Amino acid sequence: MTQLRAIAHGRTGDKGNTSNISVIARDAADYPRLVAALTADRVKAHFGPLVQGAVVRYELPQLGALNFVLEGALAGGVTRSLALDAHGKCLSSLLLEIDLE
Template identity: 70%
Template structure:
């Protein structure tokens, strides 16, 4: 199963830091997301871009996780050489994460 089956996501940017939300469609899947979608896994699936530290913040009130990825934007949105300087498309890469079927 792919993460996108149970969660949606949006990427934001500030300077050279990207943040990617992972939001459960249904509240019952939040504990499963919390268990499966760790900072380490996010760093691994975004290995091509996530060069710096990845920090995870939990928001059980809205069934969401927020990943903050430092050094992800090629030196910063305003000077990056990248085609997607804002890293807007990173959320789509993260939703491709493979997960086991929820129990």
């Protein structure tokens, strides 16, 4: 089994209580594998109770990337959260731990 990080890298951003995670294939040939493996439901399940709202996936085939918008993922957002990572910058690393078959 291979971890997602072997074929992709990630970037994370935030806006209020919403996290935005991009997963970018290291090689364009792996993009279809990302599309097949990373559904919005799988991403939501991977984060479990950390994500309180919906997860929406956007496909960016021209970039070989997927973008996930995670609502209610930042414990209220930067100005309200007491979390050490209030911006959620570590969330892309957590997502890259998903095992691929």
